Structure formats: C-alpha cells, structure tokens
Amino acid sequence: MYKLIVKNLSKRFGYRKVFSDINFELSIGESIAIIGPNGSGKSTLILTLLGQYRPSKGKVLYLNNNQQELSEENFRSSCALVSPYLQLYSQLTAEENLQFFATLRGLTITGKRIDELLNRVGLEGRGHDLVGEYSSGMTQRLKYALALMSNPDILFLDEPTSNLDDDGKQVVFDIVKEFRTNSIVIIATNERDEYDLAQNQCRLN
Amino acid sequence: MTSPKTNAGLISKSFAVFAKDIRLELRSRYALNAILMFGITTLAVVSFSLGQSNLPPHLMAALFWVVMFFSAVAGLAQVFIREEETGTILALKLAAAAEPVYLGKLLFNFFLLTVMVTVITPLFFIFTDAQVVGIAAFSAVLILGVIGLCSATTLVAAIIAKASVKGALFAVLSFPILVPLLLTLVQATQKLFDNGAFDAVMTEMQFLLAYAVVMTTGSILLFKYVWQE
Incomplete structure (x- = not known):
C-alpha cells in the first residue's frame, strides 16, 4: 500500500509566498481536493508533489509497502498527471503518443489495448489522427487515456474537466470514482462537482 | 486492465526518444532544413568569393570547419x-x-550532423576544388568530429532551453568547450588537405577520440542535474 505524506510543505518564488505549511497524509483508497481561487497555488502544489518544483520548506514522501521511500523509477511508474499544461506531441498521432510514452514507462502496449484505452475515453476510431488536429476537448480525453495506460497508484488531476463537454465530464467522473478506491487521487479544482468527488479537502488562500 | 510491464532497458527507451525525434523531424523538417540551408548558403558564398583562386590547405581546412x-x-x-x-x-x-532522454537526443543530433556532413562535404569539394588523398583518414576525422560536436553541444542545448536568449547563449556556452575540438579538427584536416594520410594525423585522432569519450561520459553524468532543475 502506497502512502503519501506531506509535511509542512511551503513554496516561495523569490519573495512571493505561494503556499505554506501544507500537511496531509493519504493512503491507497483515499483522495483529496485542492481548492482555492485562481493564483492560489493549486498547480504549483501539484507540480511540487510531482517533484517538478523543489519545496522551499517541508517534505513530500512517497512510501511503499515496507514504509520505505519510493525510488525515482518506481515513483515515475506509479503516478500519472492530467492537466491543461501537460502537452502531448501534436505532430504524432494519438497511437504514436501512447506507444511512445508506454515504451518510456517500460510498458508493452498492443494495438488492442490502445483501442480499449481510446474507446474508454470516447476517442474510438481517432487513433490515427495527429494530436495537432484534435480539439482541446479531444486532447484532454487523450491525456486520460495516457493516464489510464499505466494504471497509476497515484493519480494527479489538475482542472480535470477543463475543455470537456458533458459526455467527457461523465467519463472523467467514472474514472475518478473507479480510481479513488484503488489509488490515491489528488484533484486541483474550483468546481464543486469535482471537489465533491474527493473525501478530503485542502484549501489554499 | 493494465498494460503489462516489461524490462525495457536504457537502450530501448533511448531508441524510443530517438525514433520519436526522427519522426517529428521528418514531419516538420525544422532542424534539418535550418542546418542544410545554412550550410549550402555559406558554401555558395565561400565558393563565389574564392572564384578560381586556390587557398592554402590551412585556410581551406579552417573554412571547411567554419561552414560545418x-x-x-x-x-x-x-x-x-x-x-x-x-x-x-x-x-x-x-x-x-534523464539518461534515456540524453542518449536519445544525442543520437538524434548525431543523425542530423551525419546528414549534414554527407551533404555538405561533397559540395565543399566540388565548390572549392579541395583535394584529399587519405579518404579513410579524412572520414575518420569527420566521424570523430561529428561525435565530439554532438556530445558537447547536446548538453549545452539542454542548459539553454529554458533561457530567453537561446541563440546567443548557445554560441557563448559552446565556444569554450568547442575551441580545442575545432582547433584539432582544423589541424588534422589541414594535414589531410596537404596530402597527408593516417600516420600524419595520428596524434590529432587520439585527441579527438579522447575528447569524444570524455565529453560523452561527462555529459551523461552531468545531464541528470540539468534535467532535474
């Protein structure tokens, strides 16, 4: 069972404080919504939890079954992110994107599996199209296919339904409901129907 | 259902990065066009300026590596x-x-430079009437030069990617690292343009080989820190 421990986490950019003294713990089967107004540091917190920003103070720990810290390699294969600022290769097709990231993550992915993933997010029959020709909503759906591909233990969702239509939102809600029982789910959002999906809340000001 | 995990190692991941970059390059021809257009334009200008005059080997060698x-x-x-x-x-x-990304990018840059050298070298000989007797030695110098250029500049490319004045910074940071390489390449090429063979450039070849090994190893070790920042 994985465990995420966030201890006194603070982040500053120069003199500007983004957030300070964030504390929470999550185990598999638990979820948290990070909520707050625009510019309150939700995305910065997500990126800090993902190790893309170095904390100014405090710690982020990911523990495995033996209560030991996850190695970088294990962490990479255990987590997935869906967010508006996560960009895919626009000059590759959806299939090529999935294939490329599968290889990097050390996964074997068949054509059948790719079709399953694309069907799951409502992109059936569009696997051979260049991602650059997708609408923003379709690209967002493809990011979910990419996240589902590795069946992550820790799922990070930043503005999870941005650019999605009602069908797309339902797909996302179904995915979150499925993952929150077997994974750690962290959602950064301002939408009430999205943060209601999580059991816990972390409010940023 | 999850996708099965494999023991995909460093080589297959590096190759995936390389193959992705090749695919993107073939669809956009962004870097290849820039390299070839610059090379051919410079070569044409040099050729028109020289006219019928024959330059001495040391100037010819310098001109060749300046174009490259x-x-x-x-x-x-x-x-x-x-x-x-x-x-x-x-x-x-x-x-x-970090490692598979660096190796994939290094391979891609090696591919770009190999295409460049394959296109520009014959054109240089045609436009300038330069002659070389030791073709095998010249090819070896070219290959070592390409490896040296790639290993030194790929790391610098990663460092400057986040900067706002990328072009100027790339030249400024690359210059001190590349000076010893370029001087040795010019020296070796001058000897080969002067009818030298393998024996004449053995010292330079040893330096070029050492440079390529040290730069590639050093870059692999240092890239992790650039990648994490």
Whole structure:
C-alpha cells in the first residue's frame, strides 16, 4: 500500500509566498481536493508533489509497502498527471503518443489495448489522427487515456474537466470514482462537482 | 486492465526518444532544413568569393570547419528547445529518467550532423576544388568530429532551453568547450588537405577520440542535474 505524506510543505518564488505549511497524509483508497481561487497555488502544489518544483520548506514522501521511500523509477511508474499544461506531441498521432510514452514507462502496449484505452475515453476510431488536429476537448480525453495506460497508484488531476463537454465530464467522473478506491487521487479544482468527488479537502488562500 | 510491464532497458527507451525525434523531424523538417540551408548558403558564398583562386590547405581546412560548425549550431540546439517551447518537456520528465532522454537526443543530433556532413562535404569539394588523398583518414576525422560536436553541444542545448536568449547563449556556452575540438579538427584536416594520410594525423585522432569519450561520459553524468532543475 502506497502512502503519501506531506509535511509542512511551503513554496516561495523569490519573495512571493505561494503556499505554506501544507500537511496531509493519504493512503491507497483515499483522495483529496485542492481548492482555492485562481493564483492560489493549486498547480504549483501539484507540480511540487510531482517533484517538478523543489519545496522551499517541508517534505513530500512517497512510501511503499515496507514504509520505505519510493525510488525515482518506481515513483515515475506509479503516478500519472492530467492537466491543461501537460502537452502531448501534436505532430504524432494519438497511437504514436501512447506507444511512445508506454515504451518510456517500460510498458508493452498492443494495438488492442490502445483501442480499449481510446474507446474508454470516447476517442474510438481517432487513433490515427495527429494530436495537432484534435480539439482541446479531444486532447484532454487523450491525456486520460495516457493516464489510464499505466494504471497509476497515484493519480494527479489538475482542472480535470477543463475543455470537456458533458459526455467527457461523465467519463472523467467514472474514472475518478473507479480510481479513488484503488489509488490515491489528488484533484486541483474550483468546481464543486469535482471537489465533491474527493473525501478530503485542502484549501489554499 | 493494465498494460503489462516489461524490462525495457536504457537502450530501448533511448531508441524510443530517438525514433520519436526522427519522426517529428521528418514531419516538420525544422532542424534539418535550418542546418542544410545554412550550410549550402555559406558554401555558395565561400565558393563565389574564392572564384578560381586556390587557398592554402590551412585556410581551406579552417573554412571547411567554419561552414560545418555554423551549420551545426543552426540546428543542434533545437532538440531541447522544441520540447520546451511546445510544453512537451513535462510529459517527458514525468515518463522518463534523464539518461534515456540524453542518449536519445544525442543520437538524434548525431543523425542530423551525419546528414549534414554527407551533404555538405561533397559540395565543399566540388565548390572549392579541395583535394584529399587519405579518404579513410579524412572520414575518420569527420566521424570523430561529428561525435565530439554532438556530445558537447547536446548538453549545452539542454542548459539553454529554458533561457530567453537561446541563440546567443548557445554560441557563448559552446565556444569554450568547442575551441580545442575545432582547433584539432582544423589541424588534422589541414594535414589531410596537404596530402597527408593516417600516420600524419595520428596524434590529432587520439585527441579527438579522447575528447569524444570524455565529453560523452561527462555529459551523461552531468545531464541528470540539468534535467532535474
């Protein structure tokens, strides 16, 4: 069972404080919504939890079954992110994107599996199209296919339904409901129907 | 259902990065066009300026590597700049460790320079009437030069990708690292243009080999820190 421990986490950019003294713990089967107004540091917190920003103070720990810290390699294969600022290769097709990231993550992915993933997010029959020709909503759906591909233990969702239509939102809600029982789910959002999906809340000001 | 995990190692992951970059390059021809256009334009200008006059071997060798260096600089930095500008670098960082990314990019730059050398070298000989007797030695110098240029500039490309004045910074940071390489390449090429063979350039070849090994190893070790920042 994985465990995420966030201890006194603070982040500053120069003199500007983004957030300070964030504390929470999550185990598999638990979820948290990070909520707050625009510019309150939700995305910065997500990126800090993902190790893309170095904390100014405090710690982020990911523990495995033996209560030991996850190695970088294990962490990479255990987590997935869906967010508006996560960009895919626009000059590759959806299939090529999935294939490329599968290889990097050390996964074997068949054509059948790719079709399953694309069907799951409502992109059936569009696997051979260049991602650059997708609408923003379709690209967002493809990011979910990419996240589902590795069946992550820790799922990070930043503005999870941005650019999605009602069908797309339902797909996302179904995915979150499925993952929150077997994974750690962290959602950064301002939408009430999205943060209601999580059991816990972390409010940023 | 999850996708089965494999023991995909460093080589297959590096090759995946390389293959992805080749595919993107063939669809956009962004770096290749820049390199070839710069190379051919410079070569044409040099050729028209020279006219019928024959330059001594040391000037000819310097001219050859000036054309090669500036053509290479036009495209080599793009490997990381493109990832940064299109925002795909985050997805890459979340999916891969530093080593396969660096090796994939290094292979891609090697591919770009190999295409450049294959196109520009014959054109240089045609336009300038330069002659070389030791073709095998000349090819070996070219290969070692390409490896040296790639290993030194790929790391610099990663460093400057986040900067705002990328072009100028790339030249400034590359210059001190590349000076010993370029001087040795010019020296070796001068001897080969002067009818020298393998024996004449053995010292330079040893230096070029050592430079390529040290630069590649050093870059692999240092890239992790550039990648994490």
